[in-house]
Amino acid sequence: MIKVNKLTKRYSDKTIALKNVSFKLDKKITSVIGRNGAGKTTLIKILSTQLAPTSGSAFVNGIDVVENPNQVRKIAVSIPQEAKPIDYITPFDAVRLYLSARGVWLHESKKAAEDALKKVGLWDARNKLAYELSGGMKRKVFVAMAIAADAEVVFLDEPTTGLDPFSRVEVWAAIKAIKGQVILTTHYMEEAQALSDDVLMIESGKIIAQGNVKQLLKPFSGLVRIESQKKRHKSYKVGNTWISYVKKAEANSFVGKEDIIKPVTLDDLFIRRGVNLES
Ligand SMILES: Nc1ncnc2c1ncn2[C@@H]1O[C@H](COP(=O)(O)OP(=O)(O)OP(=O)(O)O)[C@@H](O)[C@H]1O
Ligand SMILES: [Mg+2]
Numbered sequence: 001m002i003k004v005n006k007l008t009k010r011y012s013d014k015t016i017a018l019k020n021v022s023f024k025l026d027k028k029i030t031s032v033i034g035r036n037g038a039g040k041t042t043l044i045k046i047l048s049t050q051l052a053p054t055s056g057s058a059f060v061n062g063i064d065v066v067e068n069p070n071q072v073r074k075i076a077v078s079i080p081q082e083a084k085p086i087d088y089i090t091p092f093d094a095v096r097l098y099l100s101a102r103g104v105w106l107h108e109s110k111k112a113a114e115d116a117l118k119k120v121g122l123w124d125a126r127n128k129l130a131y132e133l134s135g136g137m138k139r140k141v142f143v144a145m146a147i148a149a150d151a152e153v154v155f156l157d158e159p160t161t162g163l164d165p166f167s168r169v170e171v172w173a174a175i176k177a178i179k180g181q182v183i184l185t186t187h188y189m190e191e192a193q194a195l196s197d198d199v200l201m202i203e204s205g206k207i208i209a210q211g212n213v214k215q216l217l218k219p220f221s222g223l224v225r226i227e228s229q230k231k232r233h234k235s236y237k238v239g240n241t242w243i244s245y246v247k248k249a250e251a252n253s254f255v256g257k258e259d260i261i262k263p264v265t266l267d268d269l270f271i272r273r274g275v276n277l278e279s
Contacts, residue, residue, distance in 0.1 A: 001026045002047060002153070002183065007056035009042050009205075017042040019205040020056065025183060027197035027212075029175065032185045033266065034202035040185040041081050041157055043202070047183070048078035048155045060153055077102075078155040079142040081185075087131040091122050091141045094130065098145040109148075116148035119174040121167060136163040143171055147178055156184040160191060189266040201269065208273070213266065220264040224251050227260040236271050243271055 002025040009018040017039045032040050045051035047058055049069035058065045060072045085094050092113055099109035117123045120140040130138060139162055146154050159175065160168045172194055175182055186192055192199055193213050201209040201216070209216055223245045228235065235244040245268070246254045251261050 001059075001061060001181070003059040004047075005057045007043075007046065007058055008054045009039075009046060009051070010054045017205050018046075018053070021202075021205070021207050022056075023200065023207055023210060025181070025198060025200070027181075029182045029184070029195050030198040030200055031192035031196040032183065032200045032202060033187075033189070033192050035270065038202040039205040040202055042205075044078065044155050044157045044183070044185060045080075048076055049073055050078065050080075075151060076153040076155065077146050077149040077151040079146050079157060079159060081157040081161075083142045084138055085130040085133075085141045087129065089130050090127050091117055091130070091133070091137075091144065092126040094141050095144050095148050099148055102149055112148040112150065113144070116144040116174075119147055119170075119177060120144045121170045136167055139163060140167065140171065143174060147174055150179065152180045154178055154180050154182045156182065158185050158187070160186065160188065192266055199266065203273070209269065216266065216269060217264060219272075220245065220268055222247055223264055224248050225262045225264050225268060226251065226255055227262065228256065229258050230256075238271055243268075245272070 005022050007018055007021050008016065010016045032043065034040050042051065046053050047060060047065060049065050049072050052066060060076055063071045065072050095113040095116055096106065096109045099112060100106055104112065114123070117126050120143050122137060122140050122144060125133060125137055130141065143156070143159050146156060156175070160171050163171060168191065172191065175184065175195060196213060198210065198212060199216055200207060226244045226246055228242045228244070229240070231242050232244045235242040255261060
């Protein structure tokens, strides 16, 4: 369980990335979602003891991340957003080395590394050097490390960015099989929907919503999304598309030939909050 109380992060250039946020994460898998620069990585770094907050407190399974970071590190693992394995190491060795740094005996790490690499679909590539792996495969090495560590709490900052759709589904299954609590960030709303028991929405350093997908989509219940090439009454402009929401039963009479009807997703929470409402 994660408990965060009035947490603020101000970077040295005075950017305030988190603004006095308080929340609790007690579900099995939480997705943290929000636009670029919202504060997701800052939050993950603080919770995983890579960054000190400016003020406020945070606890991971009851341990204070500022007071006792070493204790947090024993029970939690974290994959950074930009992590890349060093060039001259194989996936198998990378996972085993990581486990050994966490205090696992080398002979015990063999099985754990094998299981994790199989789960993420990297077993066949286990003996390649990292520079011979594709970008997505490199990413999976880190997911395998996090899975193999068998930690109480696992932080994954954009675990599936750069993965093809097949690999992504493979990694989802691996994430679901993690025994501990998982907190992940993602820009893929279908990923948040597929994985999360709880979703935390951040915007400009503030929590704007928290709940399961069903709760968050409640304001849209009975509605579908219409994507048009032309402006409509109460529509939102996203790129070159105008998006509006209408009752399911009325959708067919509402749409034009070129329009597309889609079910609502977490994307719609962002669309409806923001950009260019034109009526
Ligand atoms: N080291 C730093 N120094 C100054 N500002 C920073 C630093 N790291 C992040 N920021 C700023 O803090 C804000 C939040 O950044 P953060 O990386 O937490 O966002 P994010 O939600 O993870 O975004 P993305 O989805 O692009 O990864 C941004 O305005 C960013 O420019
Ligand atoms: Mg980030």
